[in-house]
Amino acid sequence: MPSPAMTDTSTTATHPTTLQGALHDATVYELAAALRAKQVSALELAQHFLARAEQHADLGAFVAVDPDITLAQARASDARIAQGQAGALEGVPLAHKDIFVTRDFVTTAGSRMLRNYRSPFDATVVQRLAESGMVTLGKLNCDEFAMGSSNENSAIPSVGQTQPGPVRNPWERSRVPGGSSGGSAVAVAARLAPAATGTDTGGSIRQPAAFCGVTGIKPTYGRASRYGMVAFASSLDQAGPMARDARDCALLLSALCGPDPDRDSTSLDLPKEDFSRALNAPLSGLRIGLPKEFFGDGLASNVRAAIDLALQQFQALGATLVPISLPRTELAIPVYYIIAPAEASSNLSRFDGVKFGHRAPHYGDLADMYKKTRTQGFGEEVKRRILIGTYVLSHGYYDAYYLQAQKIRRLIAQDFQQAFTQCDVIAGPVAPTVAWKLGDKSDDPVANYLADIFTLPASLAGLPGMSLPVGFSPAAADLGLPIGLQLIGNYFQEARLLGAAHQFQLATDHHRAKPAGF
C-alpha cells in the first residue's frame, strides 16, 4: 500500500479554511461548500488546477486547455456566487473527455480526423454541468473515438507535446491508465482536476477508474443524453462522472443526467433525480450477488485478494454475499465486438472529408479522396473496428453475426434479471488484472478485448455500473497499482450503487490514497 499523500504546503498555507490539506486534495463536495462559504474563489481554483495541469503535462492527460476561457468562466462563477445566484456546483472546476463536443475548446475525439474541429454547440452533458456552475479546465485525452482500453490509441498530441503518445498512469508512468477515458482517470487521480467526465461503451469509465484508483459510474443507458458525444457505438455509449469518491459522483451524476427528448431519442423520459438521496442508507440487509463467472481462473490473484477483502468489508457493514451466475459472461466479448464495431463502422462514415474534419491534401477522383482521407485520418484500432463492423453487417454475414449477437445480447440482459431476483447489487472485479505496461498489448488486439470481460456484460444489458478503489496490488509484485471493485445495479438503481459505495468509502481509505508526487 502506498504511503498517504504528501501535502503540498505551498498552496494550502494561504488557505486557512475548513478545507483540509491542499486545494487539489479536496473533493467536489468540499470545494462546492468552500466556494459557497466564500473560503475560496472559483478563480483561485481554476488558476490552481491549470497550474497543476501544466506542471504535470508529461502525463499526457490534457489535449486542450485555454486559460483565458477557463478563467473567464471562473470569474463569471465568482460573480454569480457574489450575487447569490450560485448553481449547485458553482465554481468547481472539471475537465471533459475530448469525446464531448464543446464550443469553447476544439474537440478531437483523439483522432487526426478532427484535429482542429470546433463544434458550434456544446454537448448536453457539458451544457448541464456548466448550468450547474462548473468551470471547464479543458479537454482530456482518450483513445481515438473512445476505442481502446489503454489510452495508447490517441492520435492527438497532448498539451505541451508535439507528437501523440500514450497517457501515463500516475501511479506508475510505465503503465497504462486504462481507457478509453484514460485522460479523465489520470486527471482525477493526479489531482489535475477534482472531477472529469467520461464515457463508457464497454467499460471506458469503469476500467480506467479502476486502473487509476478513482471512482466512476456509468448510469443506466439513456440516463445521460448522448447529444454532443462523438458517437462510437450508439446503443452502448453512456456518459458518466469520474471523481474522487462516490459522494462526488452522485453530485455530478445528478447534474449531468436528465431527459433530453428534443435532442436524443434514446434519452429516457424520466425526471431528474437526486442520486445522493441514498448515500446514507445503511447496508444491513443488502444482498450482494457474486457471479461465479467473475471469479474464475482468468482473475489475477492480486486483484482477487483485494476484491475478497472489500467484500469482507461489505459484510462487516451488514451486507450479505450471495453466489449467483451470469452464464453468458464469456459470450459478452464476441457479442460486444460485433455490435460495437458494427455501429461504429456506420457512425464513422460521416468522416469522409466532405463537410468537416480532415481531407487528404492530394487526391484524384472522389473515391480516391475518400480513401486517402480515411486512410490518413483514422488510426489502426479505428480502422480495425470499421473493417470488423463493415464485415459483420455485410450481405450474407448479417444474420450470422449481427443478428445472432443481438439475440445473445438479449439473453445476457435476461441473465441479469434472473440474477437480480436473488440479489440487490452485483459485485466483482472491474478488470482481470491491474494496469498493464505500456506497449504490452498494443500488438495484440484480442488480448486487449479479453480484458474487457467483466465490464462488457453490464454495458450490453444497459445496466448502471461503477468502479471504486478497494486496494492495491502488493508493491513487490506489481508496484502498488490500484484495484477497482465493480458494482452493477439493476436499471435505475444508481442511487443504491452510490450509497453502497459511499458507505464502503466511509469505512475505508483506499479512495483517499494518491500517487506519490501529486
Place this chain on the structure above:
Amino acid sequence: MASTPSATLLVGGYEVVIGFETHTQLSTQSKIFSRAATAFGAEPNTQACAVDLALPGTLPVMNRGAVERAIRFGLAVGAHIAASSVFARKNYFYPDLPKGYQISQYEIPVVQGGAVEFFLGEEKKTVRLVRAHLEEDAGKSLHEDFVGQSGIDLNRAGTPLLEIVTEPDMRSSAEAVAYARELHKIVTWIGICDGNMQEGSFRCDANVSVRKPGAALGTRREIKNLNSFKFMQQAIDYEVRWQIEQLEDGHAIEQATVLFDPDSGTTRAMRTKEDAADYRYFPDPDLPPLCIAEDWIAQVRDSMTELPRNMAARFARDYGLGEYDASLLTQSLALAAYFEATARACGQAKLACNWITGELARRMNTHNLEADQLPLPPSVLAALVARIAEGVISHSAARQLFDTLWQDAQVDGKASMDAARARVDALIEASGLRQMNDSAALQTLVDEVIAANAHNVAEFRSGKDKAFNALVGQIMKASKGKANPQQVNELLRKRLDA
C-alpha cells in the same frame, strides 16, 4: 385482381410488367429528424442545421408530423399501420449524404399493404401496395456551377419522404401513368404532399420487365426519377420496346438502374447489378422503434377529409352516377367540391356531371387550370344546367352561352344563386337562344320542312329510319337551333304517322 388482368395486353407478343416506387415528399414545415425548414428554393445550405450536416454528436429526433402523414396515407389506401416499425440505416458513401447513411425503414415499415384503385379508360384497376415507409432525402450535388469541382447543397438533406412501393401489378404504360395520377391525387387530396413534380415532391421510379404470357417474371430494369406523367409514359414505352428488341435479338436483360433522357426519348443504364452497393442495413440505434398507438390512428382517422374513393361511392349512390363518372368527379377535392356545389344548386346531378366532365374538363385541360381556379362559379353552371333541364335552352345553345360565361361570368363564387340565375337568363334573352317551345310555331316549321323534303318523307315511309333524322336536322336548322329537339321529334312523328 390486378395481377390477373381481364384482358392481357401484349406488345409484340410480350406482356409488360410494371411496379412503382414513388418518393412522396411530405408537407411538413421542418425536416424528418431535425428542426431545419423544408421550404423549396432557399440559398444553398441555408436550411441545413447541425443535424442535417451530420456534425459530430448530433442525433436524429423523429418529426411527429411526418408520422401523422404516413398514418393518413395508410388509412387512405386501406393499409395496415404498424403498431411498431423500425428505422434502419442504409449505408453508402456519397458527398450529398452527410452521415454516410440514409435513415430509412427496411424490414418493418410503418405502412403495410393497401391498394390503389382507379379507372383506366372505363376499366376499373387495382394496384396492390407492398408498403410505404418513412425516410429522409439526401442533399443535392451541383456539378454545373463549379469548374473542376462539385458543390453540395444540403437544404434537401433530411426532407421527409414517404416511399410508396407497389406490387408488379401494372400491365401497360397507360396503366402505370393512370396509377401514378391516382396516387398523386390521393397524396394531394389528403394533404400529405404538395404534389409539385417540378420541385421533386413526387418522384416515381418504374420497375419495368417484359415476359411471354404465362412465363415467370422477366428481369427488370428500374427507370429512376420520372418527374412528369408525360415522360413516364414515354420512358416506359421506350424501355418496353428496347427490352423486347434485346430479347428478340437473343440478348438477356441485365438488371440495371436506368435514367430517361427526355431530349432523346431514350433510357440509359446508370449502373448494373454488379455495381450494386451492399447497403449494410441495420436497425438505427439512435432511434427507438416507432410506436403508434391505436388512439392516435383513430384521431387521425377522425380528422381526415372524406377519401376520394368514399366520396366517389357516395356520388354514385346519392346522385345516381356511374362509378366511372363518380371517379372522374373525384379527381381532386376542388373538382369534387365544384360538382357538389353545382349539383346541389340545380338539382340535376347527371347533367351537371356531364357538363363538368365534358365542357369544363376540356377547358381546364386547355388552360391548365385546377377546379379551384375556374372563372365560372358553380352557381352559374348550375343556373345554366337548370335551364337546359327545363328545356329553356338546348344543349347546343348552352354550349354557346357557356363560352360567353367562361369569358365573362360577371358573378363570382360568393354571389347568390339568384344572381347567377339572373345572369344566365339575361344572357339567354340577349342572345336569342331561348328554345322554341311554342307548338304552333314548331308545327309550322315541321310542315314546311315536310313539304320541302318530299324525298326524305318518301324514304322514311319506305322504311328508312335514317330519313327521319335527316328531317329532324332540317327542322332544327330552320329553327336556328332553337327548336326543342324532343318536341320536334314528337311533332314530326305524329305528322308522318298520320
